[in-house]
Every structure is written in C-alpha cells, then in structure tokens.
Amino acid sequence: MNVDVIVVGAGPTGLMLAAELGLAGVRAVVVERLAQRGGQSKALGIQPRSAEALALRGLLEPLMDRAIQRVPGGHFAGLRLDYTAWDTRHPYSIGIPQGRVEALLEDRLGELGVQVLRGHEVTALSQDADAVEATLLGPAGEARLTARFLVGCDGGRSTVRELLGVGFPGLDGKLLSVVADITIADPDGAVPETWTLPVMTPDKTGKGYIAPIGDGVHRFLFYGAEQQRLSRDTPITEEEVQRALHNEFGPGVRLTGVRWASRFTDASRQVERYRHGRVLLAGDAAHIHSPMGGQGLNLGLQDAFNLGWKLAGEVAGWAPEGLLDTYHSERHPVGARVLANTRAQAVLIVHDEENLALRDIVEELVRVPEANRIVAGMISGLDVRYDLPGRRHDLLGRRVPDLDLVTPSGPGRVAELLRDGRALLLTTADESAFAEAAEPWSARVGRAHVQAELGADAVLVRPDGHVCWAGSVADVSGLTEALTLWAGAPTPADLPA
Template sequence: MDTDVLVVGAGPTGMTLANELLTAGVSTLLVDRMARRSGLSKAGGVQSRTLEALDQRGLLEPLLATGDHPVAAGHFAGIPLPLDSDGHRLPWRSVPQVVIEGFFERHLAEHGLHARRDHELTGLAQDEDGVTAAFADGSALRARHLVAADGAHSTVRSLLRAAFPGQPGTLTIIAADVRLGGTDPAASHTWNEDGHWAALFPLGTDAQGRPLRRLVLGGPGRSLPRETPVTEDEIRDGLTTVFGTGVRLLELRYARRITNASRQVERYRHGRVFLAGDAAHVHLPLGAQGMNTGMQDAFNLGWKLGAAVHGWAPEHLLDTYHAERHPAGAAVLRNVRAQSLLMDWAGTRDPDVLATREVFTAMAQLPDVRRHLADLMSGTAVRYPMPGTGAHPLVGRPAPDLDLGTARVHELLRSGRGVLLDPADAFAKLAAPWTGRVDRTDRVAPGAGTGPMLIRPDGYVCWAGGDGLEAALGHWFGEPS
C-alpha cells in the first residue's frame, strides 16, 4: 500500500476529510487534477453545524483569524431569516470558499500533507485488500480505501458507473464574481415586475481591500446553453434591468452558467470506494449548502475510515456512512427544489407561484417557523438514524456545546476520539475497556445541565442516559480491548 486512504479532489470536502484522517492517525494522500488551487469561490457562507465541527477540531479560531468574516443572516428562497432566528452559539459566517481552501492547504502542509496536483485520474480497480488508482502520467497509487471528492463531474463516479438519478437541468442562471459601484442594494434578493431577478452576497475583499460580491442573475430570456460564454454586456444588462442605472459593474472577475439539475448517487459506498461532496450530490447553490453538506460528509466519514484502518471498526460501521449521509443529502435536495420553486428562477411570474410565495413569506415571520428554517439551512436539523433515537431526544443529534466548567464539550473532541460525559462518575468501570477510543470525564460543573452522554468523534450523540451504554460503546467503538 502507498497509503491507507487516497482522497481524490482537493476542494473543501477533500481537504476536510484529509484533516479528519490525519486527526485519526491515518496515512493519507490527497490528489487533484488541477495544477494549482483555484482562486475562485463557488460558495461564500459557513453554516452553524460546520462551524461547530471546525471548533471541535480547534480550527475555527484560526480560520476566522484569516480576515474579516462577519456574522451573516441566512435566507430561505430569498426570504430573509433574521439573525435572532439562529439560536446556535455559532451563527453563520461569511467565509468565501477560496479562503477555506487556502486555510486548509496551509494547515495540512504544516502537518506534512501536501496535495499532489496535476494528477488526473484515468483508471480505478479494487479488490479484497485495496484500491488501485491510475493517472494520466502513467503513475499509479495503491490504497486501502479511496474517497471521491472530485466534484459534480466526478471521474471516480464515472469510472464506478455509479447510478446518479435525479432531475436534469431545465434552465441556466448566471453566477459571477464582481466589483460593483453606485448604489448598494439594500436587499440580497431583488425581483422586478417582469420576472427578472438578482441576488448579491459578500465575498470578502480583494488584495486592495475593495469589496467583492457574488452576483446571481436570472429571469426570462436569460437561460442560455451552459457552454455559452457570459459577457460583461450581459452582466451590465442584468444589473440595469433589475436595479436600474444606480448599480454599475466595475469589474467582472469570473462568470459561469449553472443549471438547476438535482441529482444524488444511489449509493455512497462502493466496496472500498466512497463518494462525498458534489461527487455524491448536486443541486442549485442555495445557502452554501453544497459546500457545507460536503464538509459534513467528510466529518462523518473520516473517523469511521480511521477506525477501519486501525482495525477496531465494527463490521457495520462503514455502512453507516451511507445510512446517515444519504438521507441528509436527500433532505438538502428537497429544500433546494422547494426554494427554487418559490424563487421563480425562470421568471414566469406564474400567479400560483406568486400566491404560494406570499403565503409562505407570511408564515416565515412566525418565530417557530423561522427557527425551523434556520435549523434546516444551518445543518443542525439533521438527526442521524441510530439505535436509541426513540429513547432520548439528543440521540442522533449534534452534541450541545455545554460549558463544563473545565472545558466546553467541543474542546473535548479535539483528540478525534469519542467522549463519555459521566457527571456522577458512575461508568468508569464499564467504560474502561474502551479507554483507547473514548475519553471519559466526570468533571462537569454543577448546573451544567447535562446528564451522562456518549458522543462520537464527529460530535453526534450516540447514547444519552438510561440503559444501553455498553451496547452503544460496542456498536460505535468496536469490541472492548
């Protein structure tokens, strides 16, 4: 074997997974077909759940120290979700994808992992012991496991001939990185009476400190074949149509056409090969859900691959990646399709769509509805199917980041091992055989508001109170040593 795990694709999903594997003490190779990292951002926001996961690895503060990354309000179908609707300790942040990739690239390099670039995958074969990957330059790499994080047009997915069902794209819209002048639009989403619309999101600043924006344009007559180049005149016409002459294009840095295709692979696991990120699911880029969902795929899979490599993973553990992440990805596709309908991407101004949006907008003002939509868009509404989900409301959900007096819960997860909160010091003997895989603490401050709880390395509660701790330890952390 050249490595334990070969990760194909050095975007946010691949780099997050590489870091998880390093945390798990697993030898990792990261390859990418591009000769250098892209300077463009397909996404610009980091959700609450992703921020929590980064905090669990001690990466959040260093990431936020890379620049000005303000707290950002979310939206659902262009309907603003006020900041007070996000009751999480870590609300959304505006962090462009290019910043995240640069941060991870430096962090991985500090730990001795450099992406092997200009490595175009051309062949793939697997057997009982491992996977062999062939590349265009004639080289080959052998690994125990391979993870495809190589994007929407995944070569790995094609080589596997993996079924990728869903809805084909029926229209295109324009996404562009721009500098604008003139009047700054007050709303992030704006429509005119003819059905033309525009959405604007912050992308940080350029080297001169000038603000950059992500501009998305759509409406009647704007759906052109995907390969048609986007021109500056087209951008200027779109701005004028929606905003009038008060908003001017100063610089067009990058533009592309994206479709409303919505697809998801039938299986996330193919033997020793796993699909993650856009290689597993594609949809319209709404709420940075593509990037965040891919990073959550990586957080879920990393520790499980580590357990398999180290030899203590229960037989079923790797299968739980598909069982947990496929429903999570499907839920994202559903909410994106609902949003695209309510946003009237095609600019039809269909009276039924407008009436539905008006009713939904009114409902979205209700506090309970706002909180539900905020949880949906923040990635915190996910509840993984696992034993015990009916016995306790926390099981299957992200662990609450309680202040235990000596540390926060998230800080206890930085080792990459599981955590057993044992406030009454009642489970020391029972948990002792799993000491090498699970850290136990009884140092819980009075009034911390927590009972006993078992937390997986990815931060999800897999047991809470009552009977069944020994069974849960065996189910998630293997046979006692």
Template sequence: MDASVIVIGAGPAGLMLAGELRLAGVDVIVLDRLGERTGQSRAIGFTIRTMEVFDQRGLLPRFGEIQTSFAGHFGGLPLDLGLLGSAHGAARNIPQTVTEAVLESWARQLGADVRRGWECTGFVEDAAGVTVTSLDGRALRCRYLVGCDGGHSTVRRTGGFDFPGTPATIELFLADIRGVELEPRLAGAGTDTGMAMVAPLPGGVRRIIVGERGTPPQRRTGPPEFSEVADVWKRVVGSDISMAEPVWVSAFGDAARLVAQYRRGRVLLAGDAAHVHLPAGGQGMNTGIQDAVNLGWKLAAVVRGRAPETLLDTYHDERHEVGRALLSNTRAQSTVLLGGEEAEPLRDVLGDLLASTDAQRMLAARVSGLDITYDVGGGRHPLLGARIPPLRLEHAGRSTDAGELLRTGRGVLLDLAGNRILRRRARDWADRVDIVTATPRADGTSGALEDTTALLLRPDGHVAWAAPGTDDDLRTALNRWFGPSR
C-alpha cells in the first residue's frame, strides 16, 4: 500500500479529512489535479458550527483576526443568529483560498502527503484495497479511497454512485471585481427581473452575484466573459459596472443533487462530491468540512483495527440525512430568492413566521449547522446525539471548555460528578478516549446540563452517551463508537 487512505481533491473537505486522519495517526495521501490553488474563492465564510469545529481542533488562531456576525438570513429574510447561544458568531469575508491554505498547512504539519498535478482518471477496487490511476499512467494503491473532488467528481462517476436530484433551472453569475464602488446589498434585495447581491471582500474587492429570472442554464466549457455579467447586472439592477476590473468570474445554477450512498465498499464521498445545491447562505463548503470531521475519526478507527468496518456505515446514516436536510433548505431558499411574483405569498408568510422567536431560532439553527442530532442509541437526555454546547469547566485547577478537550481528536469521557466507578469502567478504552474529571462553572453552563453527571463525547463533538438519561450503559456506548476494549 502507498497509503492507508488516499483522498482525491485538495479543497476544504479533502484537506480537513487529511488533518483528521493524521491526528489519529493514519497515513494519508491527498491528490489534486491542479498544480497550485486557483486563487478563486467561492466560499467566503464559516457557519457557527464550522467555527465550533475549527475551535475544537485549535485552528481558529491560524486565521488571524476573524470578523464575525450574528446577522444571518434565510432566502434573504433576516435571522438573528444570536438566539442560538453559541460562543461563536458566523465568520465573514474569509476567502476560500485562505481556508485552503490554513487547512493544507495544518495537514502537512501533521504529516499528510499533499501531491498536486496528479489528475485521477479512475480506480479499481478489489478485496484488499483500491488502485488509483492518473492521466499520465501513474498508479497508487490504498486501503480506502475518499472522493472530495467536487460536484463533477471522478470518484463518484467511476464508482457508479447514483446521484439523483433535479437539474438547474436558472443560471446565475458570480464575479469578484475591483475599481467600482458598490454599496453592500443583501441577498434578499431582489428586483422585478431577478436577484442581485453585493458583499465587500478584503483588498477593495466586491463580490457580486446576479441572476435574471427566466434565464435557462447554458452548457459552458469555461467561465463567462465579464461583459456578459455586466449586461445582466444592468438589466437586473439598472447600473453600469462594465468599467470594473474582474478578478474572476463564474457561472452556476440551482441544481440540487444528493448521492444515494456516501459509501460503497472501500470508496467514500464527502463534500460537493456527495451533494450539490444552490449556494444559499454559504452552506456547501461548511457541510463538506463537517462531512470530513464526521468521517475522519471513524475511518481512522477502522484503518487502525480499533473498530469494525460497520462503523463506516454510520457515516452514511448520519451525513446522508444532513445532506437531505441541506438540499431541502437550499431549495426552499431558492424559491424565496429566485421566484417571481408567484413566490410573493411565500415571502409574506415566511416574514410573518419569522416574527416569532421560536421560528427564528429554528431556521437560524438550520442554516448554522446547530440543529443536527444523530441517532446514537436510545435515551431521554436532551443532549444525546447533539453537539456539545458551549460549556465552561474547571479541570486540573484551571478553567477550560469542551472545545479545548477535543483538540487531540480523541473521544472524551467527561466525569462531572467525581465518579470513580464510572472512570474505572472506561479505562480499558484509555488508548482512544481521554477520561476527564471536571466541574461546570456557574458562569458558563448550559441549562441542558442540569443534573447531568457524565458525558461521552465523540471526536466530532457530538454526545454519544450521557448520565442520567441514556438507556445503554457506558461500556456498551464505548464499544459501539470506539470499538472493543483493549
């Protein structure tokens, strides 16, 4: 084997997965067809859940000063993200190129082998592994292959993965431009003829997104000319931007597709290779990063022989449902954003609903990635299967938080009641689970922790077991998520 795992695609999802695998001591090669990063930044920010995930791995300081906001939207209708009670806001104006540079540096420092200029043309799977072939005839062999190679994924196509959904019905343009002053314009600021948005980026760059209603998608072999974008902008908005300097230009549509299986044998998919949709609210890259965090520790446990291969089935079970919900909310936002007069009643009803704090909180959690609860086993505890909320703790004589406890990428048994018997039951898993005794701080404890005496956290920060209120005993939960004891 050239590596235990080969990842195709050095975008955010592929690089995050490589870092997660290296945290767990698994050798990984990342292959990308491009000789260097494009410099193009489709995504320009992080959802609250991605901020939490990066905090769990100690990555946030690598981004420098991060501008955050609690102002969100659903189809252009404003949402108050502050209702969610997270320690983080949503990050703004971080180009995807910066995200990729940070994640690549992190993965390489951990020992990941990132190879550029290596175009995957296909693979062959057998009982022992997968052989990956390149355009120039090279071949590499691995135990598991993960396709993080985007919406036109070669891995998905070669592997015969079904990719059902709906084709694009409209074409929209994205352009980063300089040399013209444009006031920020919210995504919901539509016109009679279409939709237009303006967002400021670093270095005096303005990002514009514009779409003209009734414009069918075109088959393109390359990016559109900026003159075409400027013409659409003038028809939709009424102003002339033809004198601007384009940094880069692209076209996209509202196709919505979700792969039927996230795993087929030794081949798995993550990120845009598994789901494509209208980029409403910038959820695509963020969902891909979270796919990688869900998969990384599970794949590592299987590769290292600590858990049975059936653990990988939970990756599909958990993330396919997330993908389904993602397509549902982005298609709904597409109707609100891009629909014409026929969508006005829907906008009115949504506007009325969002006057309710409960409705605001529900939609804010959905677009922020905080509403995800996995099926981890029976129980009544309110945190079971959910991500651990912001939690301040006293541990070993100092203040810490749940995110800091997850920095190593291992599981955590959090004993909140000084229970020696509980800790003794878990010690056979001490090679993969940190056993931590701590007490919640009065100034930083979620109400959901009231009367909670212990929590078992998976490496992705989701609660796998809690006491009291869980049907399974601790050893059953440890065995299910971390494999048989040593």
C-alpha cells in the first residue's frame, strides 16, 4: 500500500478533503492532472456555512486576508436574501476568487505535509476487498498507486465517475450563459466599483452580473437573448461581450480585453450513490448544477468536511460499522436540495412573461421574514440538519452554534475548541459524571467544561461541527451510545491507566 487515501483532483473539494485527512494523520496524496493551477476562477464566493466550517479549522482568518470583499447577505435568482435571519457570526457572502481559496488550501497542505502530485492524470482504476489501485499518467509515463480508499474530486466531467461506470442522471441545460474575465474602460462610472450581489432581473435583453475581482479585472456573467440562440461551442468574440456590456451598462463602457471566457449551462445532475466500495465521489464529480446563488464550491467544501473525519476513522481502524456510509446518506439529500433550488432559480430568471409573473410573486414572498429565513438557510447552507439517531433534541443534527464561552483558561469560542479536528464534548453542568462517561474515548474526543448557554447540560459535537448528542446527566447512557456510534468502541489504549 503506497498511501492510505488517493484524492483525485486539486480543486476546492479535493484540497479541503486532503487537508482534513492530513490533520487526522492520514497518509493522503492529491493527484492533479494540471501541472499548475489555471489562472481562472469559476467561483467567486464563500457562503456562511463554509465560512463556519473554515473557522472550525482556523482557516477563515487567512481566507479573509485574501478576500476582496464581504457582501451582506446572499441572493436567490438575484433576489436579495438577508442572512441575519440565522444565528451565525458570518451572515455575509465572502467575495473571493476560487483560485485564492485553492491557494490557501494548498498552503495548508504544505504545512500538513500532504503532497499534491501535479501533472498526473488518473486514467484507470480497479478495486478489491482490501485496496484500490489507480493508474497515473505523468511526465515520466505510467505509474500505479495503491491505497485503501480513493476519492474522485475530479470535477463535473469526472474520470473517476466514468471509470466506475456510474451514471449521472439529471436534466440537460436550458439556459446558456457566458462567463468572461475582462478589462474595461468606464469613463462615466457606469459599472459598480465594489463587489455587489448579482441583480439578475431579467428583461428583453438579458441582464448579467459584473464584479471587480482584483488586478484590474472584472468578472462579467451574462445570459441574454442572443446567447440563447447560440450553441455551447460557438466561439465567444469580443463583439459579443461588448454588445452584452452595452445592453447592461450603456454605450459608455468599452471592452479593452478578454482574459478568459467560457459558455456554461444550467444542466443539473447527481450520481445516485456517493460511495462505490473503496471509491467515493465528492464535489462536482458527484453533482453539477447552475452556479445560481453561488453554491457549487461551497457544496464541495462541505462534502469534504463531512467525509474527511469519517474516512480518517476507517483508515485508523476505529470507525464503527456504517460510519463511512453516512457520508452518502447525509450528503446526498443536501446535494439534491441544491439541485432543486438551482432548478427553481433557473426558471425565475428566464425571459418569458409567465416566468416573470412567477418571479414577481416570489420576490414579494422572500420579503416576508419567515420566507426569507427559509430560502436564506437553503442558499447559505445554514439550514443543513442531518437526520441523526438518538433522543430528539433541538440541536441534534444541527451545526453547533459558535457561542462565546468561558473555559478554565479564559474566554473563548466553540469554534476554537474544534481546531484539532477531533469530536468535542462540551459540558456546562455535572462535569464529573460526563467526564467519567467520556474518559474511555479521550484519545478521539476532546472535552471542555465551559460557561455558556448551550441549551443542554452537555453537547457532543462531531469533528464537522454537527451536534450528535445533547442532553442532561439523566441521559448519560445516551451519551455513551452516541460516543460509540460516532467515535467507535473505546480501545484499550484509550482506557485510563
């Protein structure tokens, strides 16, 4: 066995997954086809739930240092959403090009000693009961790499998915859009100089979205009537981009250069199963959809965050039966919900009288606070609640709130206590009873007795920040069950001397 886990693809999903594996001490390698990262960034934004996940590992601050702007709220088909309806420290979208997110994560891998094998493409794979073998094609020719698991994070056209012979059912795209990174001359100041959320109010010409993405470059995304008459492989000319700029901002705005441009559709597809024996799929390799609302990169990061610690448990040998399968059962419904909401958004931005009538009604509805909360929770990822077993508690399956608390060593925050990537037992009362119950798991489950309003005497938090048990000392047997379910059987090495 050369390594424990092969991660295919150094996009945001693969890099995040490798960082989680590296943190847990797993021998992982990332295999990436490109010799170096491409200059373009597809995604431009980080949603609140991803910000929370990054904060759990101390990665949010360095990411904010590289961000361009923080924009309050989010949007649904260009309709504004107020994220403050949710209890979060991050009720905003972070404007940051995807390339900078990837660079940050790759730096993190360097610190953790996880190698990114660039210029190597996975071309074949096989698996048996014990191992998976990948064939890599690199500058020195073909090589084979063996591991216990392989995760295909290799994007929407995933080779891993193809090699598995797995279908990718869903809908073909209906709306054809253009994304272009451009430079402009804007003497009249018609183009916003700061990063704003998209205003995608459809009209006869078709509206788009523009944002400054650093180094004097603007990201321009448009999907007018003209684009709908073209095919996906029609070359994008400067004239087409210029016409779209005029339609949107008037004749004063002049295109001075196109750095990169591409057509994309709102096709939406999802694999039926995320796990195929020793091979798993994550990120765009498992699901694709329209970029509407800015969710794809975020969904991939959160897939990786859900999968990393479970895979690490399998590799280390402590994972209880079925733990790895919860990756599919938890993340597939989340992906399906994003597909559904992007399909709905695609309808709401189509230039047609009936759809515009529907849009007017939805616009009115999302101004109602409770409706805003529902849609904001969906787009931001803050509403994700896993269907976990155990005694019902309001917190069960939800993200743990990042509360201020007082620890024996001083004030702190919940997120700071999860940085080592282990599960965490937070207690606010009956410390010794909970400590006694959890002691046999102390190698895998951190403990902190804190002063805070948790809504329970104790809360067990998984490494991905989701609550898997909450209760009082009367239910300490429930805690033991939850520890066994999520942290495995106590091993002799974990037992107190």
